[in-house]
Amino acid sequence: MTAVELMGAPGSPYTRKMLALMRYRHIAYRISWQSFTSQGDINHKDRPKPKVSLLPTYYFPDENGDIQAVTDSTPILRRFEEEYEDRSVIPNDAVLSFLNWLLEDYGDEWLTKAMFHYRWHYAADIKKAGSILPRWGNISASDEEIEPLSKYVSDRQTGRLTYVGSNEVTKETIEGSFKRFLTLLNEHLQTAPYIFGQRPSSADFAIYGQLTCLALFDPTASAIIVSEFPRIYAWVELMEDLSGLAVAEDDSGWLDASNGLPATLRPLISELATLYIPYLKLNAEAVLSGAELVDGEVDGRPYQQNPFAYQAKCLQWIGEQYAALSDADKARLAELTAETGLVEALS
Ligand SMILES: N[C@@H](CCC(=O)N[C@@H](CS)C(=O)NCC(=O)O)C(=O)O
Known part of the structure; x- marks a missing residue:
């Protein structure tokens, strides 16, 4: 092929x-x-x-x-x-597949705020990223050629901080929710190697993608992860190359939700309900009303950023995914995620 x-x-x-x-x-x-x-x-x-x-x-x-x-x-x-047929990353149970969609989106769209924030907020991180990023695509360029590119990329990316919503108002929300996420993932990985059991899902790959920066590259975030969450550092290294992982051909290996969700997965779902979906709603309201600023509360703290049209689409896609569930699957989702607030947040 x-x-x-x-x-x-x-x-x-x-x-x-x-x-x-x-x-x-x-x-x-x-x-x-x-x-x-x-x-x-x-x-x-x-x-x-x-x-x-x-x-x-x-x-x-x-x-x-x-x-x-x-x-x-x-x-x-x-x-x-x-x-491509083999080694699917979408759980075959429609309810798990929906939760996987949400967690993939959380990784792509919320964790990336931590990624961008840690990389372009602290001096040591800006310095490292500014010196390494322009070299990756120009490995043989001289130091003299790289120098203006380092300045260019640092200026450009720090200028984009407002776009992802990293600023003095949101700093604590982003850092606090990131550390809480690490704590919850660390707990969950003690029950299984991947979020949905014994095989990786698209949510694992999305979260891993952001963590390649946060755990492996950016010094401030990496120091937190190495000292407080070494399991997560190790997990990121393992996720990098799963080409040799043996997975059952019969699609088994996904967690069995017939007796409920693992107790350690439920608090991760609560993050979606209490932080991520409310954030998406706040952003979508600003986008739809043509407001100049997303201005409200996220995670119990004031929150401000520029409206982000793409993430209004993300909320719309989540609504479509939810609507596409059968009534029986909607009922099972409500039962499995009872007390996390998820179904209420989706309404
Ligand atoms: N939702 C997109 C996001 C991709 C994205 O935002 N990529 C960033 C780099 S990590 C980018 O290319 N930014 C270009 C820019 O900042 O101009 C995806 O899942 O692929």
Whole structure:
């Protein structure tokens, strides 16, 4: 089978999500690394540009064989589910699949706030990222060539902090919820190697992607994880290459929810109910009303950021996924997640 082609960067959490996913799924790929230029164009000169320039960018042939640039890991991951049969990352139980969707989205859209915040808020992290990021795509460039690119990338990314919502108002919310998430994941990993049992799901890959930055690269966050949550550091290293993991061909290995959810999974679902979905709603209200600022409360603290249209879409997709559940599955979801507040938050 011909290899899938993409462009990405080792410092991009979504690139790492997809590389690890493709390794696990035995999807052959060919990657070219994003090369920073002082013009700031992250696209390949000889390749079509995607509608929104994001990493990773995939280059897929359309029905006429013309190459199209495609971004957004969530639908691309599901496209692979259609195209490749073995080693699926979506639980076959519709209720678990829905919870997996939510946790994947939480990883992609909320944990990324911690990722961006830790990388571009503290001096040591800015310095490291500024010196390493431009080198990944230009490994043989001289130090003199890299220097202006370091400044360019640091200025550009710190300037984007307002976009992800890292600022003095939200700092404690982002850091506090991140440490709480680490505590909960650390508990849960003591019951199983992956979120939904004995095989990795798309939620594991999404969370792993953000943690490649937070655990392995950015010094402030990494120091917290190494000293307080060594299990999570170890988990991230294991997730990186699961190409050799043996998984049952009969789709077994997903957790069995017939007797309820593991006690350690429920508090992670509560995070969705009390923090992530309320945040998405607040953002969507601002987007829909054309407000200049998302301004409200998240996690019991004041919260402000620029409205983010993409994340209003995320909320809409969650609603569609929920609506697509059968009545019986909706009832089972309510029963399995009782007292987490999830179903109430979805209404
Ligand atoms: N939802 C997208 C997000 C991808 C994304 O935001 N990528 C970041 C890098 S980690 C990016 O390319 N940013 C480009 C920019 O900041 O201009 C996905 O899942 O792929």
